[in-house]
Amino acid sequence: MTNTRPGTSAPGFSSVRHKVGAALTGFLDAKDEAAPGTELLYLTTTLRTFLTSGKWLRSVLCVYGWQAARGDGEMTAALRAAASLELFQVFALVHDDVMDNSDVRRGQPSAHRALAAAYTEGGGPRGRAEAHGLGAAVLLGDLALVWSDELLHSAGLDPGTLAQVMPLVADMRSEVMYGQLLDLQTTGRLTGDIETALHVIRYKTAKYTVERPLHIGAAVAGAAPAVLDACTAFGIPLGEAFQLRDDLLGVFGDPAETGKPVLDDLREGKATVLMALAVQRASPTERETLRGLVGRSDLDEDQAAEVRAVLESTGARRTVEEMITERRDAALTALDEAPFPEAASAQLRQIALAATDRRT
């Protein structure tokens, strides 16, 4: 399964993506039409570009969660709830790039860079382009967030179901922000603190990317508590495995495939589990190498190779691979025991395999 994007080979993935895409397009078209002027269009255009380039893992998991809870028949509400998660994800990514000052996202200019360029092309003074791009990106993220909420509220859920869904959405939002905050606080501080690094990925990825989308989809179908618990037992280890894989790809991956410059994580000094393991096990010389290079904004390819050598020699890379396997297996075991219809389990199994695949 080399060169496979997470989950793209799972049955039904592209059909779900297509339907969620239609729900999003319909919503954004209505927004463009209702706009009091044309000034907003460059924001919604940027928003659409962002959506198109996404993997849509969250919305697919949301629909699979709905199927796992034996949702059937009319799928509209589940699709709109799923679509609202993609708008929320645009919000999270756009603000994340502002916070990290990242130039590139998915192989394209990040939103604040794209909006700064659009401002200059529209005749705006070059000296204000960067400030404008930053401001417009903060706004674009805000807009995606409130529209995500609006889409969910207009999804056609009956009041009782909405009352079951909203607390899960509120938890998801608070959790991802808590994860982002931890990320912000730990980035740039090189430590051997594996516990904290695991805490970050649990909040920032495991809950946000996997567990909560499954929960929300399941709740749309009126899931019993046992179904929600099974989503957790499957989702948390899978989400952790998924992020550990992403961290490896962030250092050892092929930019042509990940769409992300491979030096960014090292230049930022991202406090990953991978790095914490290396710091903990490094010899004094190796630790010097890490301290001297990780977090340098001008890190070059040769220096990155030195860091990678330490990640290999300390066994950090190998341990992370083992952690991925362990967590993937735990997720698959949880799936075997889950009270899901077999079709839903089969789709989730495919996702688990694809999302943790080595791909390098």
Added chain:
Amino acid sequence: MTNTRPGTSAPGFSSVRHKVGAALTGFLDAKDEAAPGTELLYLTTTLRTFLTSGKWLRSVLCVYGWQAARGDGEMTAALRAAASLELFQVFALVHDDVMDNSDVRRGQPSAHRALAAAYTEGGGPRGRAEAHGLGAAVLLGDLALVWSDELLHSAGLDPGTLAQVMPLVADMRSEVMYGQLLDLQTTGRLTGDIETALHVIRYKTAKYTVERPLHIGAAVAGAAPAVLDACTAFGIPLGEAFQLRDDLLGVFGDPAETGKPVLDDLREGKATVLMALAVQRASPTERETLRGLVGRSDLDEDQAAEVRAVLESTGARRTVEEMITERRDAALTALDEAPFPEAASAQLRQIALAATDRRT
């Protein structure tokens, strides 16, 4: 009524403020207790400081809107809805300061400055303080926004009422963001375009600060359409008058009273109605003065005095004063014709007078 903050002298203002404050404190205390770690505390502390220093005009208007629609008896839901507007306002201000790169808000350091300082005090490397402050402020705003939503959803509204309230909230959110975007696009471009400047304040202030809080409060009380229409007839002209007053204070005000450095609007090159009028009427020499000085980030007090002289000599300041009076009178006339209980009308009349008062 010199030296009076908007609305502080209206009957019931401080009592409403006190009750809304209790709703907010209760909500934030619960958030602090439920937090998975202590890392969030410096964000909620900053959030509380921000709330304390606010004028709370929106929440008071929300409660008065509830009273205007003959809401009576149990006030809890109206107070929680009002409190949610204050959290939303923190979101808007914190992100606004990030977008404008403002150092000061209400006489205190803006959120990104305060958070940058807290980071350094907590042992964070000084070189990362600014980036951290910006990132943490974006997050703080995001958190205030999602908590605002959560507070509204847990306000105890029955499903039918919530279904009436939510579209108004969605409109308010979209409108303020549209206003912010226009503001962002026009700031720094000196033009005589009065229409656009009026368009900005209609969205950014008149609808957001006055009309929608009244609407939301009225909808919590299950208002009939005639009540909502009367809120609009009163709220839009008052909100415009309020912003026009604010623009005058931003250039001619006393910083000790406004809590805002009096050079900020001029240094940013804010595209106010005041400035558009001056540009339109300026002689070639006066126009040169404006073009040369407005928008200069290093503008000093002497240069500001030159700009103020042009705002006076072109009659721009006087015209804005007339526009304020006109709009205030329109609001008061609308109030006389509104189907509100007299007690509610009396309170709104006080707010209209105080919020448009000369204060300089």
